[in-house]
Every structure is written in structure tokens, then in C-alpha cells.
Amino acid sequence: MTRKWKSLIGIMLIGIMIAVVTAGCGGTKPQAKEILIGGNFEMTGGIANFGQSTANGVKLAFKEINSKGGIQGKQLKLVVADNKSEPSEAANAITKLITQDKVVAVLGPVASSNVLATVQIGKDNKTPILTATATNPKVTVGDDGKVREYVFRACFIDPFQGTVMANFAAKSLKAKTAAVYVDNSSDYSKGLAEIFEASFIKNGGKIVATEAFLQKDQDFKAALTKMKATNPDVIFIPAYYQEVGLIVKQARELGMNMPLLGTDGWDSPKLVEIAGAASLNNGFFSNHYSPEDKDPRIQKFVADYKKEYNQVPDALAALGYDAGLMIIDALKRANSTEPAKIKEALANTKNLQVVTGILTLDSKHNPVKSAAVIEMKNGKQLFKEKVNP
Amino acid sequence: MDFASFLQQLGQQLINGISLGSIYALIALGYTMIYGIIRLINFAHGDIYMLGAYFGYFATAILKMSFIPSLIIAMVLAAITGMVIERAAYRPLRSAPRIAVLITAIGVSLFLEYGSMLLVTPQPRTFPAVFPAEIYNVGGLVLNSQQIVILAVSLILMLVLNYVVHYTKSGKAMRAVSYDTDAAKLMGIDVDKVISFTFAVGSALAAAAGVLVGIYYNSIDPLMGIMPGLKAFVAAVLGGIGIIPGAMLGGVLMGVIEALVSGFFSSTFRDAAAFGILILILLFRPSGLLGKNVREKV
Numbered sequence: 001m002t003r004k005w006k007s008l009i010g011i012m013l014i015g016i017m018i019a020v021v022t023a024g025c026g027g028t029k030p031q032a033k034e035i036l037i038g039g040n041f042e043m044t045g046g047i048a049n050f051g052q053s054t055a056n057g058v059k060l061a062f063k064e065i066n067s068k069g070g071i072q073g074k075q076l077k078l079v080v081a082d083n084k085s086e087p088s089e090a091a092n093a094i095t096k097l098i099t100q101d102k103v104v105a106v107l108g109p110v111a112s113s114n115v116l117a118t119v120q121i122g123k124d125n126k127t128p129i130l131t132a133t134a135t136n137p138k139v140t141v142g143d144d145g146k147v148r149e150y151v152f153r154a155c156f157i158d159p160f161q162g163t164v165m166a167n168f169a170a171k172s173l174k175a176k177t178a179a180v181y182v183d184n185s186s187d188y189s190k191g192l193a194e195i196f197e198a199s200f201i202k203n204g205g206k207i208v209a210t211e212a213f214l215q216k217d218q219d220f221k222a223a224l225t226k227m228k229a230t231n232p233d234v235i236f237i238p239a240y241y242q243e244v245g246l247i248v249k250q251a252r253e254l255g256m257n258m259p260l261l262g263t264d265g266w267d268s269p270k271l272v273e274i275a276g277a278a279s280l281n282n283g284f285f286s287n288h289y290s291p292e293d294k295d296p297r298i299q300k301f302v303a304d305y306k307k308e309y310n311q312v313p314d315a316l317a318a319l320g321y322d323a324g325l326m327i328i329d330a331l332k333r334a335n336s337t338e339p340a341k342i343k344e345a346l347a348n349t350k351n352l353q354v355v356t357g358i359l360t361l362d363s364k365h366n367p368v369k370s371a372a373v374i375e376m377k378n379g380k381q382l383f384k385e386k387v388n389p
Numbered sequence: 390m391d392f393a394s395f396l397q398q399l400g401q402q403l404i405n406g407i408s409l410g411s412i413y414a415l416i417a418l419g420y421t422m423i424y425g426i427i428r429l430i431n432f433a434h435g436d437i438y439m440l441g442a443y444f445g446y447f448a449t450a451i452l453k454m455s456f457i458p459s460l461i462i463a464m465v466l467a468a469i470t471g472m473v474i475e476r477a478a479y480r481p482l483r484s485a486p487r488i489a490v491l492i493t494a495i496g497v498s499l500f501l502e503y504g505s506m507l508l509v510t511p512q513p514r515t516f517p518a519v520f521p522a523e524i525y526n527v528g529g530l531v532l533n534s535q536q537i538v539i540l541a542v543s544l545i546l547m548l549v550l551n552y553v554v555h556y557t558k559s560g561k562a563m564r565a566v567s568y569d570t571d572a573a574k575l576m577g578i579d580v581d582k583v584i585s586f587t588f589a590v591g592s593a594l595a596a597a598a599g600v601l602v603g604i605y606y607n608s609i610d611p612l613m614g615i616m617p618g619l620k621a622f623v624a625a626v627l628g629g630i631g632i633i634p635g636a637m638l639g640g641v642l643m644g645v646i647e648a649l650v651s652g653f654f655s656s657t658f659r660d661a662a663a664f665g666i667l668i669l670i671l672l673f674r675p676s677g678l679l680g681k682n683v684r685e686k687v
Contacts, residue, residue, distance in 0.1 A: 222651035
């Protein structure tokens with residue numbers, strides 16, 4: 001008797017809970033006055049600070065358009081789902097956003113591997129995915145060489161940085177010879193090195209040495225000594241900050257004072273800690289943008305972002321903001337909230353003024369836009385110049 | 390390349406190689422001692438080196454100690470860790486087949502790597518500058534004062550070790566256990582205690598290497614022990630595993646070979662050369678450079 005009662009009460013409780021939960025879901029169902037955009041971001045886990053910065057950038061862009069009356073009278077709303085910095089969770093998050101929250105497009109994730117876990121789900125559900133930050137070329141072009149119809153990005157891709165730094169070396173630094181020191185365990189590094197070599201030679205330069213190391217190496221002096229003997233004007237080191245820090249430190253110790261060049265893998269405060277501020281002088285790397293850039297558009301963005309979040313926006317925040325602007329622009333031109341029409345509009349993004357430059361998507365859904373070259377000076381990142389493609 | 394610049398490069402590469410090799414030698418000593426006593430290749434040894442670097446980091450960065458006290462603290466803590474690992478993971482398997490102990494060693498290694506990643510995060514950490522790095526330029530050869538300190542500390546520790554093994558009572562017990570464990574037991578030597586002592590000494594040496602590397606390269610992380618651990622293992626085999634002077638010789642040779650290969654051939658062949666040596670040694674001189682060819686009792 002008592003048992004029966006207990007189970008009955010239990011069932012009733014479960015029923016109430018379901019009712020509450022579904023009511024909660026109902027709350028986020030699109031109302032006439034709202035457009036729901038999904039945000040599949042790394043809010044926790046290994047690269048949580050990247051995900052949070054990007055989400056903050058998007059939110060700022062949405063807030064600004066909403067305060068101007070939204071799009072055709074509708075307010076934009078970002079529904080964030082946490083992918084815990086893991087590909088499997090990224091797939092779960094996008095499924096939830098599309099099927100439960102009924103978003104019309106999904107922004108994110110940050111990391112290329114996480115985006116790749118979601119591309120098929122976006123395609124199956126015919127929902128466009130716009131990643132702000134994933135730089136791997138494979139994100140928008142599948143292994144079969146075909147462009148992924150539903151995937152777009154707001155950042156330049158890895159090979160572009162190689163060209164930027166080769167041009168910078170040849171034109172701004174007037175370098176005639178270069179050495180390349182590549183991380184043989186990283187596709188990112190090897191791809192960049194190839195592009196750098198090709199474009200440096202195209203600029204009339206000569207590659208005098210190519211050496212390689214592996215992730216987690218600590219001693220680079222043997223290869224550096226060899227490079228030193230070939231006396232290059234610059235050394236290009238497309239790698240991540242941990243190894244780069246050690247390489248820069250050891251190169252300077254060996255009395256190699258030529259400019260050292262790198263890419264966005266250098267962008268971390270850890271770089272200065274490992275290499276030391278003095279060693280990094282005469283070091284340059286390409287990045288998506290610099291908060292030091294005097295461009296009034298960038299300065300306005302930096303000021304607005306600081307006011308909202310009380311910190312200087314990093315490159316990810318700027319790219320998140322740009323992705324927000326891209327989706328706003330696409331919604332305006334599509335004049336509809338139908339995912340298929342948004343997809344068409346995104347593919348036709350042209351001459352859109354965003355924080356990190358003027359953005360046009362090419363046929364592979366990759367932006368053609370400028371990169372910033374950052375100079376390291378006494379441990380601070382200074383804006384050196386903007387390089388257009 | 391003319392002859393003068395060749396000589397200069399050769400000199401510089403020898404300096405690079407010897408400073409790298411003295412670190413391999415310090416780690417290889419622990420490998421070799423433990424192998425000499427219980428015929429176990431302790432794959433967790435590279436991770437003790439990593440733990441030593443972290444102990445040194447916490448002593449210098451958080452407790453604000455200077456170089457010598459933090460080196461001693463790291464060595465003591467690592468010695469305790471080594472003894473605990475031996476007690477918990479290896480002693481219960483004393484009579485188990487050798488392969489079981491070897492697999493356990495790999496398990497301990499993974500446990501230490503990913504356990505510390507959980508505790509201290511995978512982010513690399515940087516050592517505070519405990520002593521300045523002065524750079525000397527002698528006739529075009531660049532020498533760093535830290536390289537000299539590394540070499541000096543390594544040499545001192547090796548001499549101390551040599552003294553302990555050959556001129557103290559515990560050293561005598563160690564040699565006895567290494568020679569014949571059962572006979573040593575019959576003579577009243579507490580074999581467990583001797584093995585525990587060996588682990589303590591080996592781990593302390595690895596920790597010293599960890600602290601030196603942390604200061605010299607200024608970057609430590611939880612997976613830093615894997616590669617040096619493997620290279621030191623090759624060094625120990627090269628010199629003759631189980632033979633203490635062999636580990637020193639093997640370590641320095643490994644460092645020099647690596648530097649010369651990357652300096653005069655290609656840096657891409659560096660690791661291939663290191664492990665190629667392992668294969669060649671195992672093929673042609675399995676007991677190592679300083680080893681005597683003794684037939685194993687079966």
C-alpha cells in the first residue's frame with residue numbers, strides 16, 4: 001500500500017519535472033520578435049579562455065545591433081551551448097542548438113578539430129555554421145576537395161600567414177636570405193613553412209637553411225649553430241609559443257641577433273616568460289589584429305569592449321565580434337530567417353567592413369582580408385603594420 | 390665551409406653536445422643503478438625527473454629559495470617519491486615475471502605524467518632566474534655560465550655517487566645485491582632496504598637533472614620527462630646498462646652525437662641517429678661499450 005503510494009508520488013513528481021523542463025524550453029522558442037543564433041563555444045575545458053573571448057565578442061556585436069533596433073525590428077539572441085573544448089561535446093552541443101533551441105545558424109566552435117566534428121551535423125540539418133577562429137584549411141573544404149556548403153569562417157587560413165611574413169621579410173625588412181626552422185610534428189608549422197619558402201623565393205629571396213625540430217624539444221642549439229653559419233638575414237619559426245620561447249632564447253644566447261619571424265602561434269604571454277623580454281626584441285609575428293592598431297575602427301572596438309568586459313580584447317574577441325557582424329550582415333541581406341537563405345547570403349559576403357579588416361569571402365568560404373604584423377619590444381606587443389593580401 | 394669556420398662550428402657543437410649530454414648522463418645514472426640491482430628498466434624514471442623539476446620550481450618560485458637549497462629539497466622529495474613508488478608498485482611484484490614489472494613501470498610512468506597534468510595543469514611554467522646566465526664569448530665560441538654550472542653539478546654528483554657505491558657500507562651492500570641477491574640475503578643484508586636506498590639515490594639524481602634543466606631551459610611541463618627519459622635509456626644501454634661509469638660515458642656521447650648529427654648532417658636525423666645507436670648497440674655489442682660479455686644465467 002505505502003509502496004504503491006510512493007511510486008505514484010514518484011511518477012507525479014517526474015511528470016511535474018518534465019512539465020517544468022519543457023516549459024523552460026518553450027521559453028527559448030522563437031518569438032516573433034527574436035532571431036535565435038546558436039553559439040557552440042568552448043566555455044569550459046582546455047581552451048576555455050579562447051571560447052569565452054569569442055563568445056564575448058559575438059555578444060558585443062549583437063548588443064550593438066539590438067540597441068539600434070535589431071534586424072527588421074527583430075532582436076538577435078545568442079543561445080550559448082558549452083562544448084567543453086571537446087569534439088564529441090561540440091557535436092552534442094550543435095545537435096541541441098539545432099533540434100531543441102531551433103536556432104537559424106550556429107557560430108563557433110573556436111578550435112578547428114571541434115568545428116570539424118560539427119560540419120556533418122550542420123549539413124544534415126541544413127543549418128549554416130560560421131566559425132570565427134578555426135584556421136585549418138580543411139574546415140571549409142572537405143577531404144574530397146569540395147567546398148563544404150554550410151561552413152564559413154571569419155578568420156584567414158594558415159597558408160595566408162606564410163605569405164604575409166614572406167612579404168614582410170622581403171619588403172619591410174629588406175631580407176635577401178632566410179632560414180626556416182619548422183616543427184616537424186605539426187601540420188600547421190609544416191604548411192606555413194612551405195608557403196613561406198615559396199613566396200620568399202618569389203620575392204627574389206633565397207632560403208639558405210631549413211632545419212626541423214619536434215614538439216617538446218628543449219635543446220635547439222645544435223641546429224641554431226648550424227643556421228648561424230649560413231648567416232641568414234631572418235629566421236622564420238612558424239610554431240607554438242612554448243618551443244618558440246626556447247628557440248628565441250637560445251638563438252640570442254648564441255649571438256644570433258637577426259630578426260626572428262613567426263605566426264599567430266606566438267601570441268601568448270607565456271612567450272615572454274620563457275624567452276625573456278630582451279631576447280624577443282627584433283621579433284615579429286603575424287596575427288589577426290592588434291589592439292594597438294591606430295585604425296579608429298579598431299580603437300572604437302577596443303574602447304567598447306573594455307567598457308563592457310573591463311579587459312583588452314584579444315584576437316579571439318575581435319574575431320568573435322567580426323563573426324557577429326558577418327551573421328548580422330547576412331541576415332540583413334537575406335531578408336529572411338530561413339537557414340538556406342542565410343547560407344546563400346553568407347557565401348556572398350563582400351567588402352564587409354569588420355574590425356580586423358575589409359572582408360570578402362572567396363569561393364572556398366575563406367575571408368580575403370588583411371593580417372597585422374606585431375613587433376615584440378621589451379616584452380610588449382606593438383603594432384608594426386597591416387599587410388593586405 | 391672553410392677550415393677555420395669548420396673548426397669553430399665543431400667546437401661550438403661539442404660545447405652544445407657536452408652540456409646536453411651531462412643531463413642525459415644524470416638521468417641515465419638512475420636507470421643504470423636500478424637496472425643493476427633488480428634488473429628492471431624503470432620507465433617511470435623520466436617522470437621522476439619531471440617531478441624533480443616541479444619540486445625545484447615550487448621551492449624557488451613559491452618558497453623563494455635560492456639555488457642550492459631548492460636543489461637539495463627537490464632531491465630529497467624525489468628520493469621519497471622514488472621510495473614510495475618502489476614500495477607501492479614494484480615490491481609486491483618482486484617475484485612476478487619480469488614483463489609484469491616492466492608493464493607496471495609503464496603504468497607508473499603514465500600515472501605520474503597525467504596525474505601531474507591534472508594537478509599542475511598542462512601549461513608550461515617558467516623558472517624564476519635563480520642565478521644569472523652570463524654569456525662568455527671565447528674566440529667565437531659561445532659559452533653560458535649555466536652550462537658550466539650544469540656540468541659542474543653533474544660531475545660533483547657523479548663523484549659523490551662513485552664514492553657512495555665504492556667506499557660506504559650501503560654501497561657495498563648495493564654491489565652485493567647486484568652481484569647475487571640470494572647470496573646477499575644469506576649474508577644478512579636487508580635486500581628490500583638496499584633496493585629502497587637505490588631508488589632513493591637514483592630518483593635524487595634525476596631530480597637534480599630536472600632542476601638544472603628547468604633553470605637552464607626555463608620551461609617545464611608535465612610531459613617533459615618522456616623524451617629525455619628515452620634518450621637517457623639509450624645512453625645507459627650505450628654505455629652498458631648496469632655499469633655506473635658507462636652511464637656517464639653513454640650520456641655525454643649521446644649528447645655529442647646528437648649535436649654533431651644536427652650540426653653537420655640534418656636536424657631531422659637527430660632522433661633517428663639517437664635510436665639508431667640503440668639498435669646498433671643491441672645488435673653488435675648488447676652489453677654496451679664498457680660492458681663485459683657475460684652469459685646470463687638461466
